[in-house]
Amino acid sequence: MTTTDTITDVDILVTSPGRNFVLLKITTADGVTGWGDATLNGRELAVASYLRDHLAPLLIGRDPARVEDTWQYLYRGAYWRRGPVTMTAIGAVDIALWDIKGKTTGQPVYQLLGGAVRDRILAYTHATGWDLPQLLESIEIRRDRGFRAVRAQSGVPGLELVYGVSRSGTGYEPAGRGAAPVEETWDTDAYLRHIPRVLTRIREHVGPELKLLHDTHHRLTPGEAARLGRALEPADLFWLEDVTPAENQEVLRHIRRHTTVPLAIGEVFNTVWECQTLITEQLIDYIRTCVSHAGGISHLRRIATLADLWQVRLGPHGPSDISPVALGASLHLGLATPNFAIQEYMGYEPLVHEVFRHAWSYADGHLHPGDAPGIGVEIDEELAARHPYEPACLPVARRLDGSMTDW
Ligand code: GCO
Numbered sequence: 486m487t488t489t490d491t492i493t494d495v496d497i498l499v500t501s502p503g504r505n506f507v508l509l510k511i512t513t514a515d516g517v518t519g520w521g522d523a524t525l526n527g528r529e530l531a532v533a534s535y536l537r538d539h540l541a542p543l544l545i546g547r548d549p550a551r552v553e554d555t556w557q558y559l560y561r562g563a564y565w566r567r568g569p570v571t572m573t574a575i576g577a578v579d580i581a582l583w584d585i586k587g588k589t590t591g592q593p594v595y596q597l598l599g600g601a602v603r604d605r606i607l608a609y610t611h612a613t614g615w616d617l618p619q620l621l622e623s624i625e626i627r628r629d630r631g632f633r634a635v636r637a638q639s640g641v642p643g644l645e646l647v648y649g650v651s652r653s654g655t656g657y658e659p660a661g662r663g664a665a666p667v668e669e670t671w672d673t674d675a676y677l678r679h680i681p682r683v684l685t686r687i688r689e690h691v692g693p694e695l696k697l698l699h700d701t702h703h704r705l706t707p708g709e710a711a712r713l714g715r716a717l718e719p720a721d722l723f724w725l726e727d728v729t730p731a732e733n734q735e736v737l738r739h740i741r742r743h744t745t746v747p748l749a750i751g752e753v754f755n756t757v758w759e760c761q762t763l764i765t766e767q768l769i770d771y772i773r774t775c776v777s778h779a780g781g782i783s784h785l786r787r788i789a790t791l792a793d794l795w796q797v798r799l800g801p802h803g804p805s806d807i808s809p810v811a812l813g814a815s816l817h818l819g820l821a822t823p824n825f826a827i828q829e830y831m832g833y834e835p836l837v838h839e840v841f842r843h844a845w846s847y848a849d850g851h852l853h854p855g856d857a858p859g860i861g862v863e864i865d866e867e868l869a870a871r872h873p874y875e876p877a878c879l880p881v882a883r884r885l886d887g888s889m890t891d892w
């Protein structure tokens with residue numbers, strides 16, 4: 486006998502326990518609640534409005550068990566489809582519905598996705614240092630915490646502020662408080678002169694085993710990217726990320742002809758359609774799409790399946806702006822997906838761990854989603870309410886002559 490439950494409530498929470506998060510809570514007539522993550526760094530309220538004003542009325546009365554049908558309904562029903570705001574909103578609904586399905590069946594989501602194909606998920610974290618000694622120290626601290634994969638970002642001589650690095654050597658958080666963005670100055674020549682030396686020195690220092698990653702954050706031309714890739718080959722990187730701006734994907738053909746450095750791209754992509762050229766032409770080694778920004782578990786699974794056909798592996802985005810709910814969803818998918826390679830794990834401030842009680846765990850360089858039914862992340866709503874939204878923005882960047890460039 487089957488009974489049909491219905492969605493009775495859809496609530497959106499915007500909370501700032503040290504940084505902003507947008508959360509979706511779906512409640513059913515049977516009293517089951519599911520959580521989704523709708524955080525889009527620096528554009529939080531746009532997604533909150535999309536959910537509250539446009540999707541919530543459509544969800545009331547629907548059968549929460551129909552996860553794929555709801556995805557299709559919201560995606561195809563949008564007409565003005567795709568884009569980060571729409572796909573993050575749909576992603577939040579999808580994650581919340583998988584959470585509900587897990588809770589109603591008593592299963593962790595990875596079991597519903599076919600069960601574990603690995604015992605644990607390799608994680609990489611961020612090391613940051615303004616100069617080489619500081620960066621080496623930061624890497625050693627992460628190694629002592631068990632990490633076997635570390636992203637290394639360095640300061641650049643002559644520049645005041647650089648993506649991924651804080652001058653004080655403390656943790657780096659890209660979003661700045663306030664309604665207007667911080668302005669950074671960027672000099673590609675200085676970066677290209679400096680960074681191959683830094684990463685090669687790091688490799689000499691850490692030895693062959695530690696997996697080293699580096700993020701160029703969309704800043705180079707194809708020619709510059711090809712040169713950088715070649716110069717970095719002795720550093721034996723696990724991956725070089727986002728070498729060029731994501732809009733123009735054909736340029737990857739040029740870069741691929743000149744370097745064998747493994748390439749990772751895709752944190753700003755929202756659908757499989759943006760990934761398909763890079764995957765089917767094998768222009769990248771890792772696809773970085775994120776479970777919350779790319780339409781949820783249902784859609785990221787589709788991207789993973791396409792990537793698997795072309796020996797491209799998944800290395801999803803997971804900085805501090807991906808809440809513990811989305812991280813949990815990513816880990817369930819990761820445990821059940823053969824071509825999942827690595828999960829970014831920047832970590833969270835202690836208060837975030839208090840607001841989000843999570844079944845996922847980190848140990849010895851690896852993550853595991855846990856065995857709680859659903860996604861396994863619950864929110865302390867009272868504590869969240871004590872930390873209301875605070876306007877925050879991502880920085881912008883100008884070249885030395887004052888003209889705008891990509892941040
Ligand atoms: C990464 C990313 C982030 C982004 C951030 C923007 O690889 O972790 O590039 O650091 O800059 O998610 O909101």
Ligand code: MG
Binds near residue numbers: 700702752
């Ligand atoms: Mg990145």
